[in-house]
Amino acid sequence: MSESIDHFITVPDGLRLHVRIHGEGNGGIPVVGLPGLTRNVLDFEDLARILAAAPYDRRVIAISSRGRGLSDRDPQPERYTIPVEAGDVISVLDRLSIETADFIGTSRGGLILHVLAMTHLGRIERLVLNDIGPVLEAEGLKQIQGYLGSRRAPSTFSEAAEILQATHGAEFPALGAEDWAGMARALYREIEGKLVADFDPAIAEQFRAADLAQGLPDLWPQFTLLVDKPMMVVRGAFSRLLSRETVEDMQRRHPRLVAVEARGQGHAPMLHVDGLAEKIGAFLAR
Numbered sequence: 001m002s003e004s005i006d007h008f009i010t011v012p013d014g015l016r017l018h019v020r021i022h023g024e025g026n027g028g029i030p031v032v033g034l035p036g037l038t039r040n041v042l043d044f045e046d047l048a049r050i051l052a053a054a055p056y057d058r059r060v061i062a063i064s065s066r067g068r069g070l071s072d073r074d075p076q077p078e079r080y081t082i083p084v085e086a087g088d089v090i091s092v093l094d095r096l097s098i099e100t101a102d103f104i105g106t107s108r109g110g111l112i113l114h115v116l117a118m119t120h121l122g123r124i125e126r127l128v129l130n131d132i133g134p135v136l137e138a139e140g141l142k143q144i145q146g147y148l149g150s151r152r153a154p155s156t157f158s159e160a161a162e163i164l165q166a167t168h169g170a171e172f173p174a175l176g177a178e179d180w181a182g183m184a185r186a187l188y189r190e191i192e193g194k195l196v197a198d199f200d201p202a203i204a205e206q207f208r209a210a211d212l213a214q215g216l217p218d219l220w221p222q223f224t225l226l227v228d229k230p231m232m233v234v235r236g237a238f239s240r241l242l243s244r245e246t247v248e249d250m251q252r253r254h255p256r257l258v259a260v261e262a263r264g265q266g267h268a269p270m271l272h273v274d275g276l277a278e279k280i281g282a283f284l285a286r
Helices: 041-052 082-095 108-119 138-147 157-171 177-187 201-208 220-224 244-253 276-284
Strands: 004-010 016-022 031-034 060-063 101-106 124-130 188-191 194-197 231-236 258-262
Touching (some): 016 041, 016 082, 041 177, 060 082, 082 108, 108 124, 124 276, 177 188, 220 244, 231 276, 244 258, 258 276
Parallel strands (some): 031 060, 031 101, 101 124, 124 231
Antiparallel strands (some): 004 016, 188 194
16 A cells, blocks of 8 residues: 655745645656645545555645645635635645646636646646536535534544534435545544644635625636546536536537546545546546
């Protein structure tokens, strides 16, 4: 099993970002994992171990965006934006002397890739969009607004797993006890004997305050920039954020796009479950 190595990389405005690398000695084009809105490098832990080992032997680099996990909280919360976080990704690549990479973007991480399509298209070789696309359904956004900050605070990791399963279990029937326990470990951190959600509360406040009544602009112009790039989209079968109609539209605009449905999962699918990791590994190896 591949061991991971943690790095802390300072970006231009002085914040340190937590970067975890699996298979650091592996060659070839690295794979960069970009987590979701309030998530961190642990979202890619199981997938990264698989991709870093035989037969794939990839170097996998997961980045916790500012304010998430062990990355520094931003004293100016207004900088928690997708363009700023996209710039952070490029700063990390530059510090690691990575010119091009394959990318896996979960939810917000996939939105960051749409921004990079405009600013640094040449840095992207292949990309996997995990339950995200150019159109975000209002129902899914409201669902995220609803559960951010509304869960009761757990006292133990086992209680955290129970709360997560109670909140999301209907949309994730494919997950077992170990999966819920892993999700709890990824979402919470123990600080001074108490479990806390492992992200800056300002991120949740900012998202909950967003006015969704007018809808959000689509990202088809940015998506169009990516149509020459090998692309896979993974959609949770119970996702409310990425619709089947949007995936079908993505396929029409990108005829070589590989679409995979994560059975028994909602937003956003865990990528090591039900053979998804092997499908991603095979796609990235083409």
